[in-house]
Amino acid sequence: MNRSPYITDAPTVSVIMLKVLLALVPGIFAYTWIYGGGILVTISIATITALVSEAALLKIRQRPIRPYLSDLSAVVTAWLLALALPPLAPWWLVVVGTFFAIVIAKQLYGGLGYNPFNPAMVGYAVLLISFPIIMTKWPAPLILAQTKLGFMEQLQFIFGHTLPGGVKMDAVTSATPLDYLKTQLMLKHEVSSITEAPIFGAFGAKGGEFVTAAYLLGGLYLLQQRIISWHLPTAFLGTLAAMSLVFYTVNPAHFANPLFHLMSGASMLCAFFIITDPISGPTTPRGKLYFAAGVAVLTYLIRVYGGYPDGVAFAVLLMNMCVPLIDAHTQPRVFGHTKN
Amino acid sequence: MNSIIQFATQLIRGQAAAPADVYKFHGGVHPDGHKLESTAHPIAKLAIPEKLVLPLRQHVGYIPKIKVSVGEHVLKGQMLAEAEGTLSAAIHAPTSGTIAAISEEVIPHPSGLPDMCITLTPDGKDAWATLTPIDWRNTDKKELVASLRASGIVGLGGATFPTHIKVRADGRSHVHTLVINAAECEPYITCDDMLMRERADEIIKGMEIVKFLLGADHCIVGIEDNKPEATLSMTEACKALANTSVKVVPTLYPSGDARRLIHLVLGIEIPHDKRSTDVGVQVFNVATVLAIYRYFAFGEPAVNRIVTMTGSVNKPQNFEVLFGTPLQNLIDAAGGAKADTTHFIMGGPMMGFDLPTIEVPITKAANCIIAATPDLFAPPPPAMPCIRCARCADACPVNLQPQELYWFSKSDNFEKARDYNLFDCIECGCCSYVCPSDIPLVQYYRYAKSEIIAVDKAKEAADLARERNEFRLARIEREKLERAQKHAERAAAGKAENVKPDSAAPEESSAEAAKPAAAPVADDAKKAAIAAAVERAKALKAAAAQAGDAGKQTKETAAESRKPVDDEQAKKDKQALIAAAIERAKAQKLAAAQAGTTPKNVDNVSPSVQAEISEIEAIREKAKQLADTKDAD
Numbered sequence: 001m002n003r004s005p006y007i008t009d010a011p012t013v014s015v016i017m018l019k020v021l022l023a024l025v026p027g028i029f030a031y032t033w034i035y036g037g038g039i040l041v042t043i044s045i046a047t048i049t050a051l052v053s054e055a056a057l058l059k060i061r062q063r064p065i066r067p068y069l070s071d072l073s074a075v076v077t078a079w080l081l082a083l084a085l086p087p088l089a090p091w092w093l094v095v096v097g098t099f100f101a102i103v104i105a106k107q108l109y110g111g112l113g114y115n116p117f118n119p120a121m122v123g124y125a126v127l128l129i130s131f132p133i134i135m136t137k138w139p140a141p142l143i144l145a146q147t148k149l150g151f152m153e154q155l156q157f158i159f160g161h162t163l164p165g166g167v168k169m170d171a172v173t174s175a176t177p178l179d180y181l182k183t184q185l186m187l188k189h190e191v192s193s194i195t196e197a198p199i200f201g202a203f204g205a206k207g208g209e210f211v212t213a214a215y216l217l218g219g220l221y222l223l224q225q226r227i228i229s230w231h232l233p234t235a236f237l238g239t240l241a242a243m244s245l246v247f248y249t250v251n252p253a254h255f256a257n258p259l260f261h262l263m264s265g266a267s268m269l270c271a272f273f274i275i276t277d278p279i280s281g282p283t284t285p286r287g288k289l290y291f292a293a294g295v296a297v298l299t300y301l302i303r304v305y306g307g308y309p310d311g312v313a314f315a316v317l318l319m320n321m322c323v324p325l326i327d328a329h330t331q332p333r334v335f336g337h338t339k340n
Numbered sequence: 341m342n343s344i345i346q347f348a349t350q351l352i353r354g355q356a357a358a359p360a361d362v363y364k365f366h367g368g369v370h371p372d373g374h375k376l377e378s379t380a381h382p383i384a385k386l387a388i389p390e391k392l393v394l395p396l397r398q399h400v401g402y403i404p405k406i407k408v409s410v411g412e413h414v415l416k417g418q419m420l421a422e423a424e425g426t427l428s429a430a431i432h433a434p435t436s437g438t439i440a441a442i443s444e445e446v447i448p449h450p451s452g453l454p455d456m457c458i459t460l461t462p463d464g465k466d467a468w469a470t471l472t473p474i475d476w477r478n479t480d481k482k483e484l485v486a487s488l489r490a491s492g493i494v495g496l497g498g499a500t501f502p503t504h505i506k507v508r509a510d511g512r513s514h515v516h517t518l519v520i521n522a523a524e525c526e527p528y529i530t531c532d533d534m535l536m537r538e539r540a541d542e543i544i545k546g547m548e549i550v551k552f553l554l555g556a557d558h559c560i561v562g563i564e565d566n567k568p569e570a571t572l573s574m575t576e577a578c579k580a581l582a583n584t585s586v587k588v589v590p591t592l593y594p595s596g597d598a599r600r601l602i603h604l605v606l607g608i609e610i611p612h613d614k615r616s617t618d619v620g621v622q623v624f625n626v627a628t629v630l631a632i633y634r635y636f637a638f639g640e641p642a643v644n645r646i647v648t649m650t651g652s653v654n655k656p657q658n659f660e661v662l663f664g665t666p667l668q669n670l671i672d673a674a675g676g677a678k679a680d681t682t683h684f685i686m687g688g689p690m691m692g693f694d695l696p697t698i699e700v701p702i703t704k705a706a707n708c709i710i711a712a713t714p715d716l717f718a719p720p721p722p723a724m725p726c727i728r729c730a731r732c733a734d735a736c737p738v739n740l741q742p743q744e745l746y747w748f749s750k751s752d753n754f755e756k757a758r759d760y761n762l763f764d765c766i767e768c769g770c771c772s773y774v775c776p777s778d779i780p781l782v783q784y785y786r787y788a789k790s791e792i793i794a795v796d797k798a799k800e801a802a803d804l805a806r807e808r809n810e811f812r813l814a815r816i817e818r819e820k821l822e823r824a825q826k827h828a829e830r831a832a833a834g835k836a837e838n839v840k841p842d843s844a845a846p847e848e849s850s851a852e853a854a855k856p857a858a859a860p861v862a863d864d865a866k867k868a869a870i871a872a873a874v875e876r877a878k879a880l881k882a883a884a885a886q887a888g889d890a891g892k893q894t895k896e897t898a899a900e901s902r903k904p905v906d907d908e909q910a911k912k913d914k915q916a917l918i919a920a921a922i923e924r925a926k927a928q929k930l931a932a933a934q935a936g937t938t939p940k941n942v943d944n945v946s947p948s949v950q951a952e953i954s955e956i957e958a959i960r961e962k963a964k965q966l967a968d969t970k971d972a973d
Binding site: 004007015338 | 609612693731733744761775776
């Protein structure tokens with residue numbers, strides 16, 4: 001039988017996914033430091049839900065369970081969704097979101113390699129539309145909170161939705177900077193005065209910007225390991241920066257500066273971990289640039305003009321729809337051919 | 341845009357910049373070389389085995405015609421089978437001995453199927469036939485090419501394309517540069533490397549001959565930078581030849597692919613639908629060039645080659661092996677295969693194939709035999725789904741999108757696969773090499789290609805049959821029309837005779853029709869009537885052409901046309917239809933002529949049509965000759 005090539009040097013799918021998980025570790029570490037250990041519980045719930053629902057669906061679809069569970073793609077989805085949710089999200093919210101991501105967005109489309117939409121973002125969007133109040137209620141970073149919850153208290157909140165006696169909900173939550181900026185701008189305040197509020201840090205959210213920086217670190221590791229190509233993060237961050245720079249230059253009183261946009265919300269998570277999902281993204285080098293730029297434009301527009309504080313999830317899903325079109329029209333020139 | 345992307349990619353990946361005078365191709369991979377194992381010892385000459393099995397099919401093209409019979413005693417270098425047709429190569433006796441059998445034996449082919457072979461029992465004398473060296477400097481090039489056809493030399497890089505076809509002038513383009521392919525980019529293979537280290541002088545002399553045959557001005561030897569010894573000896577030897585240089589190219593599989601190598605050393609990107617000779621470049625493998633030298637200088641035909649015996653053998657080495665030598669002799673000479681050897685691979689690990697059995701002979705294509713073990717070549721894990729990571733696209737030296745081709749091939753969407761340039765795929769295996777899902781991508785492409793070719797062939801046959809049928813129908817119709825026209829003309833002439841000269845053609849009342857009224861001669865009146873009828877037919881034809889397709893009812897009308905028709909209007913309509921039908925028949929005839937269909941029945945047609953047919957046949961003959969030359973290239 002002719003089965004050449006007989007040799008291979010590629011990392012397996014499992015290794016690729018494992019490296020993505022590794023790259024998320026600095027971000028999770030920073031997250032725990034800023035918001036407390038509750039995130040670890042959220043990640044665990046998401047991981048277990050993902051593995052259980054993936055196994056169940058593989059069983060129903062009569063597919064081999066072991067190779068598909070050990071490819072770790074479900075775990076990556078679970079972690080990304082968990083990190084996108086507000087800290088201290090109730091356990092059932094995590095379960096519902098993960099279940100939706102794995103079962104509806106991934107397995108029902110045919111499993112690994114066949115999902116047209118980013119599963120984590122589908123899960124997130126479903127939760128955002130279904131439970132908008134919980135989804136936009138972010139606990140304050142520990143450095144800002146009037147009452148600091150311990151790990152056990154966070155656990156109690158996640159599973160029982162109860163706070164220790166005497167502590168009010170307002171004492172542990174606060175608006176996110178993106179949200180706060182939007183509501184304050186509607187009240188005709190200027191950006192410069194708004195950002196003097198204590199929730200703002202040097203670049204983005206106080207505390208949150210460290211998490212963002214940690215994601216950047218993990219993303220650079222993925223680049224160095226050649227797990228992701230440079231096209232996507234560069235085009236995303238570049239476009240986001242350019243777009244906010246234009247608006248900021250035109251009217252600095254009404255529009256936040258580029259650094260704020262880069263270091264706020266899910267920008268870095270999106271640039272290095274979300275849009276870099278190869279399955280739901282484009283494959284051509286030029287297509288990747290267009291795709292990432294499109295996500296950035298939509299993210300910015302939703303942030304500034306849309307009804308939601310951050311626009312990453314919807315931007316990614318909308319651009320996922322364009323992927324076949326982008327791929328078809330960005331085919332690179334083949335050796336020995338003249339037309340592009 | 342793409343160049344910026346490429347530049348940025350290189351910048352970020354921190355790839356070393358290529359030497360300034362070498363052009364880069366997209367993609368490529370860096371598999372472990374494994375070349376040191378087999379270069380520790382010089383090339384050894386393998387002893388004459390107890391039997392030699394020579395498959396007739398050792399090259400690309402038609403199988404040669406057997407010239408010997410069982411029991412015949414032959415001398416070394418004597419022709420056993422003669423090249424038949426243009427694309428074919430001769431086979432010679434690798435040593436002196438007796439023809440033991442002409443039968444079907446297993447040949448080194450992935451299928452494991454037997455094919456016709458000549459079995460020779462050596463007599464141990466190794467006595468050469470009378471060899472006639474050729475004074476190539478003072479011989480006509482055509483003669484040289486013709487004699488090369490009898491040499492049995494084929495491309496020894498593994499492609500086994502008959503060499504005499506590559507050196508003959510095709511009359512279309514001038515070859516200005518000869519590129520010597522010494523890249524040897526596949527892992528494990530070192531036969532060209534060793535050949536260059538040990539016999540660079542002879543290679544140079546061969547290059548001189550090929551350069552002369554091609555009429556090339558320049559000669560460039562492309563060597564990968566993992567062969568410093570070979571580079572050194574070749575550089576030294578190249579000094580003896582004018583306008584000849586060695587170009588070291590970076591080690592990057594598949595730099596030994598002819599189109600990639602030409603791009604690397606010359607920066608010329610050969611258009612996908614052209615041959616290298618169309619841009620004035622011809623590529624030869626080093627071993628082939630050496631064989632050409634041996635043939636012209638000593639009259640020695642192709643009887644042996646250098647084979648790398650490596651992998652899991654005790655003493656990996658290169659051997660000079662007579663064609664037809666059983667593989668077992670080669671394995672024994674390399675100290676035997678180690679215990680964990682499971683099978684043998686012919687060629688390199690990137691493009692080679694599993695030998696079906698150990699009972700196969702060494703052929704002209706056998707550049708390397710690798711003893712395989714599960715340790716060296718682990719069986720691939722079960723394929724996972726494609727995750728569209730596009731690593732394959734990054735690795736593809738042709739800049740294809742393998743992940744799309746895979747998708748289309750898998751779903752039998754062959755038209756789409758062709759649109760995405762499936763046929764530009766060189767099956768180098770880079771895509772499979774880097775695939776994290778371990779998908780056997782190349783197998784999918786081979787499958788899609790063979791399916792498409794099969795469908796194309798079936799379609800071609802159907803088209804030909806349809807064209808033949810259409811032509812036949814057109815001919816039947818044309819003959820009917822000709823009869824109808826003659827009939828009409830006769831009828832018109834008869835009528836003209838009957839009418840009085842002063843009232844000629846009153847229904848038409850044209851100027852032409854009025855003229856003959858002045859001449860009362862009946863003969864003139866007849867002529868005039870015919871002229872009038874022809875004129876009328878012409879006018880109607882023009883009208884019909886404007887009206888477009890009026891031919892739907894032609895068949896019935898043509899059949900009816902034999903009946904005498906009195907009504908003038910009906911006659912007009914009929915003639916319009918006839919004219920349209922003639923037009924259509926002509927168009928069909930032209931189309932058939934262009935498609936190259938031979939009209940079968942040419943006896944009962946008018947001289948003018950016969951002339952037309954012979955003219956078409958002349959054109960076709962010319963086209964065929966052209967096609968032959970092209971095929972042979």
